[in-house]
Amino acid sequence: xxxxxxxxxxxxxxxxxxxxxxxxxxxxxxxxxxxxxxxxxxxxxxxxxxxxxxxxxxxxxxxxxxxxxxxxxxxxxxxxxxxxxxxxxxxxxxxxxxxxxxxxxxxxxxxxxxxxxxxxxxxxxxxxxxxxxxxxxxxxxxxxxxxxxxxxxxxxxxxxxxxxxxxxxxxxxxxxxxxxxxxxxxxxxxxxxxxxxxxxxxxxxxxxxxxxxxxxxxxxxxxxxxxxxxxxxxxxxxxxxxxxxxxxxxxxxxxxxxxxxxxxxxxxxxxxxxxxxxxxxxxxxxxx
Amino acid sequence: xxxxxxxxxxxxxxxxxxxxxxxxxxxxxxxxxxxxxxxxxxxxxxxxxxxxxxxxxxxxxxxxxxxxxxxxxxxxxxxxxxxxxxxxxxxxxxxxxxxxxxxxxxxxxxxxxxxxxxxxxxxxxxxxxxxxxxxxxxxxxxxxxxxxxxxxxxxxxxxxxxxxxxxxxxxxxxxxxxxxxxxxxxxxxxxxxxxxxxxxxxxxxxxxxxxxxxxxxxxxxxxxxxxxxxxxxxxxxxxxxxxxxxxxxxxxxxxxxxxxxxxxxxxxxxxxxxxxxxxxxxxxxxxxxxxxxxxxxxxxxxxxxxxxxxxxxxxxxxxxxxxxxxxxxxxxxx
Numbered sequence: 001x002x003x004x005x006x007x008x009x010x011x012x013x014x015x016x017x018x019x020x021x022x023x024x025x026x027x028x029x030x031x032x033x034x035x036x037x038x039x040x041x042x043x044x045x046x047x048x049x050x051x052x053x054x055x056x057x058x059x060x061x062x063x064x065x066x067x068x069x070x071x072x073x074x075x076x077x078x079x080x081x082x083x084x085x086x087x088x089x090x091x092x093x094x095x096x097x098x099x100x101x102x103x104x105x106x107x108x109x110x111x112x113x114x115x116x117x118x119x120x121x122x123x124x125x126x127x128x129x130x131x132x133x134x135x136x137x138x139x140x141x142x143x144x145x146x147x148x149x150x151x152x153x154x155x156x157x158x159x160x161x162x163x164x165x166x167x168x169x170x171x172x173x174x175x176x177x178x179x180x181x182x183x184x185x186x187x188x189x190x191x192x193x194x195x196x197x198x199x200x201x202x203x204x205x206x207x208x209x210x211x212x213x214x215x216x217x218x219x220x221x222x223x224x225x226x227x228x229x230x231x232x233x234x235x236x237x238x239x240x241x242x243x244x245x246x247x248x249x250x251x252x253x254x255x256x257x258x259x260x261x262x263x264x265x266x267x268x269x270x271x272x273x274x275x276x277x278x279x280x281x282x283x284x285x286x287x288x
Numbered sequence: 289x290x291x292x293x294x295x296x297x298x299x300x301x302x303x304x305x306x307x308x309x310x311x312x313x314x315x316x317x318x319x320x321x322x323x324x325x326x327x328x329x330x331x332x333x334x335x336x337x338x339x340x341x342x343x344x345x346x347x348x349x350x351x352x353x354x355x356x357x358x359x360x361x362x363x364x365x366x367x368x369x370x371x372x373x374x375x376x377x378x379x380x381x382x383x384x385x386x387x388x389x390x391x392x393x394x395x396x397x398x399x400x401x402x403x404x405x406x407x408x409x410x411x412x413x414x415x416x417x418x419x420x421x422x423x424x425x426x427x428x429x430x431x432x433x434x435x436x437x438x439x440x441x442x443x444x445x446x447x448x449x450x451x452x453x454x455x456x457x458x459x460x461x462x463x464x465x466x467x468x469x470x471x472x473x474x475x476x477x478x479x480x481x482x483x484x485x486x487x488x489x490x491x492x493x494x495x496x497x498x499x500x501x502x503x504x505x506x507x508x509x510x511x512x513x514x515x516x517x518x519x520x521x522x523x524x525x526x527x528x529x530x531x532x533x534x535x536x537x538x539x540x541x542x543x544x545x546x547x548x549x550x551x552x553x554x555x556x557x558x559x560x561x562x563x564x565x566x567x568x569x570x571x572x573x574x575x576x577x578x579x580x581x582x583x584x585x586x587x588x589x590x591x592x593x594x595x596x597x598x599x600x601x602x603x604x605x606x607x608x609x610x611x612x613x614x615x616x617x618x619x620x621x622x
Contacts, residue, residue, distance in 0.1 A: 134364060
């Protein structure tokens with residue numbers, strides 16, 4: 001394991017709070033957003049985009065050598081819309097005025113044709129890994145060095161096509177593919193352990209010939225350590241694809257949103273936005 | 289590629305496989321140095337398959353997903369999102385039914401994936417689980433999708449070449465095995481969205497696809513001897529539909545008959561009748577194809593006769609539409 005840059009960890013923790021505040025503000029402006037799964041995924045997403053683990057250029061979203069991030073849990077597009085606007089892919093104003101509008105470009109689920117930085121249009125759960133696998137194969141055809149990240153939830157692992165993709169990525173030993181599962185333990189309907197138990201997930205992925213690591217997805221040091229330890233992206237050399245099981249909490253950071261399916265999709269009035277922002281700011285202060 | 293008499297034609301006609309011809313053309317395209325990706329479902333291991341042969345010769349661009357069509361469609365979309373024109377061929381009944389992946393991964397992303405469904409209509413002879421009778425209906429309802437039903441094997445090959453540069457997703461529907469050749473030569477213009485007049489005629493128009501087209505040509509030839517002139521339109525592109533050719537036929541002939549190896553619900557027939565109705569065209573119409581039921585068991589030619597969309601069935605419908613009787617049988621002398 002490489003040494004962890006604790007300054008980077010602290011910066012990323014700060015950025016998580018900034019992005020969460022933007023997310024709350026956006027939710028107020030647009031009325032409704034998939035908050036629960038966005039809050040569980042926020043630490044990992046911020047680490048990828050701001051920690052130097054994802055290669056991209058906001059001024060050139062189609063940069064040929066960029067890494068590809070496929071958001072299989074497309075309902076959390078609202079989180080990524082904020083990150084992408086924060087990074088300069090487009091002005092925030094476009095998002096606030098164009099979300100869920102007839103003439104707008106920013107849907108509850110992302111459309112890659114309209115939103116710079118979005119690699120694939122997703123929303124129907126379970127589709128991302130197959131798309132990511134196809135991209136990783138394209139990278140191999142081109143002997144390219146870019147990497148493909150695929151982000152799924154744990155609920156969507158119920159989808160059979162996920163396991164078809166898991167088989168395929170292992171068959172072709174795609175060393176340029178990383179699957180990150182946001183194991184927040186709730187789908188839109190309820191606890192995943194009740195709706196459709198999927199554990200033990202490590203054993204499942206190992207049995208399908210993947211390398212698996214399981215981490216605390218709200219511990220930024222662990223996230224940075226894990227992403228830093230990824231082998232260099234190599235589309236040609238064959239090795240097991242990598243799965244990061246990121247244990248998280250749905251609605252993380254806002255006590256009344258945590259560990260409940262109710263905040264899978266919800267809205268915030270101005271008082272609630274203020275309260276949410278105060279809560280996350282307080283977390284910054286407590287951390288020091 | 290056999291030669292023989294089949295599909296109720298009156299003469300010996302050359303038979304060729306669209307699957308083989310499409311595969312041969314794709315191999316030529318690869319040999320020319322043009323890049324594409326190819327996804328297969330088991331077929332990479334079938335030595336006699338033309339696509340299996342591409343897999344052997346070009347293993348770096350051919351990926352076999354096994355018996356996992358949903359994933360195959362998603363993987364194809366991923367390759368196409370990365371700039372590769374990507375073909376995915378598998379049994380039609382197991383392709384069009386994976387509509388979630390087709391709708392979302394391919395069509396919504398609007399990428400150059402070419403979904404090739406084989407064993408079209410009843411050509412598998414394998415019973416309802418192996419019939420592909422709702423695919424045109426499904427595919428034409430999906431935005432961005434272009435729906436191609438080649439008229440014969442040579443045309444299937446020509447569409448492979450068109451597929452290399454045509455933008456957006458395509459569905460290409462091919463029969464299991466050999467079907468009659470419709471065109472003696474390849475000097476006719478082939479363009480997506482433009483019907484080919486396979487035979488000129490002035491009394492009735494028959495609009496057909498694939499085996500429905502060859503049966504229509506055979507019926508037209510037969511009726512010529514009775515003094516009935518039947519126009520045959522090859523509607524190789526069901527979407528976008530050549531509405532101009534349909535409305536011209538409605539204006540210039542007394543009736544329109546559609547022929548497809550597909551359910552009469554949602555297929556070519558409905559596309560044509562919808563066009564006529566929306567334009568307010570007053571013309572007799574008849575849709576030939578599979579009724580709204582799980583089709584019977586048997587060999588394709590038996591089933592086409594059973595459901596009345598072979599050459600004989602088309603001949604009957606043309607006469608009925610014109611209100612003429614069949615001529616008395618000729619005396620047969622030894």
